[in-house]
Amino acid sequence: xxxxxxxxxxxxxxxxxxxxxxxxxxxxxxxxxxxxxxxxxxxxxxxxxxxxxxxxxxxxxxxxxxxxxxxxxxxxxxxxxxxxxxxxxxxxxxxxxxxxxxxxxxxxxxxxxxxxxxxxxxxxxxxxxxxxxxxxxxxxxxxxxxxxxxxxxxxxxxxxxxxxxxxxxxxxxxxxxxxxxxxxxxxxxxxxxxxxxxxxxxxxxxxxxxxxxxxxxxxxxxxxxxxxxxxxxxxxxxxxxxxxxxxxxxxxxxxxxxxxxxxxxxxxxxxxxxxxxxxxxxxxxxxxxxxxxxxxxxxxxxxxxxxxxxxxxxxxxxxxxxxxxxxxxxxxxxxxxxxxxxxxxxxxxxxxxxxxxxxxxxxxxxxxxxxxxxxxxxxxxxxxxxxxxxxxxxxxxxxxxxxxxxxxxxxxxxxxxxxxxxxxxxxxxxxxxxxxxxxxxxxxxxxxxxxxxxxxxxxxxxxxxxxxxxxxxxxxxxxxxxxxxxxxxxxxxxxxxxxxxxxxxxxxxxxxxxxxxxxxxxxxxxxxxxxxxxxxxxxxxxxxxxxxxxxxxxxxxxxxxxxxxxxxxxxxxxxxxxxxxxxxxxxxxxxxxxxxxxxxxxxxxxxxxxxxxxxxxxxxxxxxxxxxxxxxxxxxxxxxxxxxxxxxxxxxxxxxxxxxxxxxxxxxxxxxxxxxxxxxxxxxxxxxxxxxxxxxxxxxxxxxxxxxxxxxxxxxxxxxxxxxxxxx
Amino acid sequence: xxxxxxxxxxxxxxxxxxxxxxxxxxxxxxxxxxxxxxxxxxxxxxxxxxxxxxxxxxxxxxxxxxxxxxxxxxxxxxxxxxxxxxxxxxxxxxxxxxxxxxxxxxxxxxxxxxxxxxxxxxxxxxxxxxxxxxxxxxxxxxxxxxxxxxxxxxxxxxxxxxxx
Ligand code: FES
Ligand code: FES
Numbered sequence: 001x002x003x004x005x006x007x008x009x010x011x012x013x014x015x016x017x018x019x020x021x022x023x024x025x026x027x028x029x030x031x032x033x034x035x036x037x038x039x040x041x042x043x044x045x046x047x048x049x050x051x052x053x054x055x056x057x058x059x060x061x062x063x064x065x066x067x068x069x070x071x072x073x074x075x076x077x078x079x080x081x082x083x084x085x086x087x088x089x090x091x092x093x094x095x096x097x098x099x100x101x102x103x104x105x106x107x108x109x110x111x112x113x114x115x116x117x118x119x120x121x122x123x124x125x126x127x128x129x130x131x132x133x134x135x136x137x138x139x140x141x142x143x144x145x146x147x148x149x150x151x152x153x154x155x156x157x158x159x160x161x162x163x164x165x166x167x168x169x170x171x172x173x174x175x176x177x178x179x180x181x182x183x184x185x186x187x188x189x190x191x192x193x194x195x196x197x198x199x200x201x202x203x204x205x206x207x208x209x210x211x212x213x214x215x216x217x218x219x220x221x222x223x224x225x226x227x228x229x230x231x232x233x234x235x236x237x238x239x240x241x242x243x244x245x246x247x248x249x250x251x252x253x254x255x256x257x258x259x260x261x262x263x264x265x266x267x268x269x270x271x272x273x274x275x276x277x278x279x280x281x282x283x284x285x286x287x288x289x290x291x292x293x294x295x296x297x298x299x300x301x302x303x304x305x306x307x308x309x310x311x312x313x314x315x316x317x318x319x320x321x322x323x324x325x326x327x328x329x330x331x332x333x334x335x336x337x338x339x340x341x342x343x344x345x346x347x348x349x350x351x352x353x354x355x356x357x358x359x360x361x362x363x364x365x366x367x368x369x370x371x372x373x374x375x376x377x378x379x380x381x382x383x384x385x386x387x388x389x390x391x392x393x394x395x396x397x398x399x400x401x402x403x404x405x406x407x408x409x410x411x412x413x414x415x416x417x418x419x420x421x422x423x424x425x426x427x428x429x430x431x432x433x434x435x436x437x438x439x440x441x442x443x444x445x446x447x448x449x450x451x452x453x454x455x456x457x458x459x460x461x462x463x464x465x466x467x468x469x470x471x472x473x474x475x476x477x478x479x480x481x482x483x484x485x486x487x488x489x490x491x492x493x494x495x496x497x498x499x500x501x502x503x504x505x506x507x508x509x510x511x512x513x514x515x516x517x518x519x520x521x522x523x524x525x526x527x528x529x530x531x532x533x534x535x536x537x538x539x540x541x542x543x544x545x546x547x548x549x550x551x552x553x554x555x556x557x558x559x560x561x562x563x564x565x566x567x568x569x570x571x572x573x574x575x576x577x578x579x580x581x582x583x584x585x586x587x588x589x590x591x592x593x594x595x596x597x598x599x600x601x602x603x604x605x606x607x608x609x610x611x612x613x614x615x616x617x618x619x620x621x622x623x624x625x626x627x628x629x630x631x632x633x634x635x636x637x638x639x640x641x642x643x644x645x646x647x648x649x650x651x652x653x654x655x656x657x658x659x660x661x662x663x664x665x666x667x668x669x670x671x672x673x674x675x676x677x678x679x680x681x682x683x684x685x686x687x688x689x690x691x692x693x694x695x696x697x698x699x700x701x702x703x704x705x706x707x708x709x710x711x712x713x714x715x716x717x718x719x720x721x722x723x724x725x726x727x728x
Numbered sequence: 729x730x731x732x733x734x735x736x737x738x739x740x741x742x743x744x745x746x747x748x749x750x751x752x753x754x755x756x757x758x759x760x761x762x763x764x765x766x767x768x769x770x771x772x773x774x775x776x777x778x779x780x781x782x783x784x785x786x787x788x789x790x791x792x793x794x795x796x797x798x799x800x801x802x803x804x805x806x807x808x809x810x811x812x813x814x815x816x817x818x819x820x821x822x823x824x825x826x827x828x829x830x831x832x833x834x835x836x837x838x839x840x841x842x843x844x845x846x847x848x849x850x851x852x853x854x855x856x857x858x859x860x861x862x863x864x865x866x867x868x869x870x871x872x873x874x875x876x877x878x879x880x881x882x883x884x885x886x887x888x889x890x891x892x
Pocket of ligand 1: 768769770771772773774775776777778779780789790791792
């Protein structure tokens, strides 16, 4: 076979790669034709509604579903809890039962008809009050019952370094729990089919993991993995929370099995906020010391928080974030609360680590009378092991972000944000992320009629996965984008990785590139034989095959040589072949106005300078950064899970009071990729997560710069801003 | 249980007669009775705008309207905007302008934008932000939506000038 070199080819040689390309599924999405899980309503579909626990901690003492079952139109009731061993509910919103009926309203009648009673148990939902958690015995203990931290790590001699330092800053910082708030809730539409015509179970599942949820359904029902088909062509957000088959997916499957009808079970909005995961909180006392030139010499922090019943918090092993002073002492403690459990949330741990580290560093800079940009630059030679390689890149990105922000022109000293009630200020923060591609295959087929398709058991979360697969295939075959097909969204295709950790773009494009190179290599052999040319000289472009710039034949003519069996090549998982790599940096800056009379923060401008290696599609890549910024603005200013200490309940679990930014709340967003040749040359690196990391810290720092007052805890709601100003 | 009612209405120019429960929302009726699932459900209580349709020419959250209320009314849903796969200016602008990502908020934004441009063909940026404030998006960062609405307005105006 004609070997084709596995590279992306020289920069600038592409017709598609690196360009701004509109997503190929945009017509379906803009016209309403795209079918999401919640849109599945095949004939006979039953609709499910949920009964959830209304207490933070309780035992189910009575659960009678007879009346529900007796309602005309109710077909089945599924129990997540019972009054035996499985009676305990551990948070408000935990699933108790599901009712499937002819219509959603009848299912709701069924839920109301369930007789349920609880023995209410004492609860703890306060994630900020460490002393209260200690009194309630909700921390971690060793076998002798002695309180032990999750992490207690010392490097060097931080106490001595602090004593010797020119400047020492001590502060309190924190960041609250938030939910994922996918606009399409979690759920599944399941069809059980015993006819033997196909797989027994078809789960149209709202999932970030088309290829890996099938086995989870299979093992629950004692099926072979090959007997479960998982389909997800469109998904309305996941953000890290949709990797599993989940108990509600199993419930939908079981109810379909029981009734012989398809069943659609989507979480209602309140349950969506309470149950399928949250991002853990963290609150920290920090001491950070430096020389008068701004070189950080020591870091000490003690942080605590919750990730729900498991009793975790944000990862103490990565504190402080990005910067790695020679002396440090980090302690972390988790509070086991009776709140909903956590799940990966876009860049797990990083936004919180950044919101604690970069805020303390900006306050240190203020104490040194230094710009935080200069403080960062003074410390680029002491970065943690993961960020180390990025030190030059950070310097360049800081400079570029400063230009886009007009930092030099706008910068003023801490607290000098104007004399009127509205103060204006600047903030900066930076981040790192991995984004390395993982095991994933792509199957490319080229047909005798000239058609070409790539298929992967992957999913497109709106990130543009479908589009980048098609772009790589089209580029490699020398075809226009509309002449190739990219198929994903089914586990019947070759294995695709779950989409989390910003690993997908490298994985799918690397595998597709390799498969397409192999398939076109086979095609070259056929062309070489027929047209008596040397296969090694062949290339593709403009819908034709070329030999040393001379056209040999059209793509169509070449494909006519294929015959009835299409050329099929499967691209193996990306390997260390230069197509992909890992590790990104990224710098963000915020320009905000703070109304000191109302406490309202306005974002005037956000700048994000992001690297991510070789950019396949500049348009969808930029969209990822915009999306990261808005989620960052959300958790910085308003978004928060509010637990009521008295009732133990999640009291803002709806779209009215769980505050997300609206279109009028967002100022100007400037997004730029840092992409010198060195970035192109290192291949593709994932991007979904990094842009959400440093937004919160950058905005918090801008507020501090504007007002001269640190609003210590995110989100900086108007009340927290006013409280901080009043206490200053 | 209350008896089902027969409702006759015009949807995207076609007359439809359907049965619905008095308590079923227009959203549920469109999606699960008539199979018009382009209209999305985000919250079911008027807070996200994903379910926006036009009722007698005005944008409404269809989750806040009952199916029986639309007797004799004219309804336009997202399915009535494109002509086959030929998108209109607003849809085209959203697609080209990367104003959609996961896409689940998109039908609502497009329907709201259609109303805006019907009422005010040349809106300022503030007017756009004000008019679309009821629509929630978790993915795009909104910036691209504002730009796309501006672009759609321009395109439509140019097309209209061309018509005369
Ligand atoms: S579903 Fe109607 S406004 Fe959210
Ligand atoms: S594009 Fe996903 S919610 Fe708007």
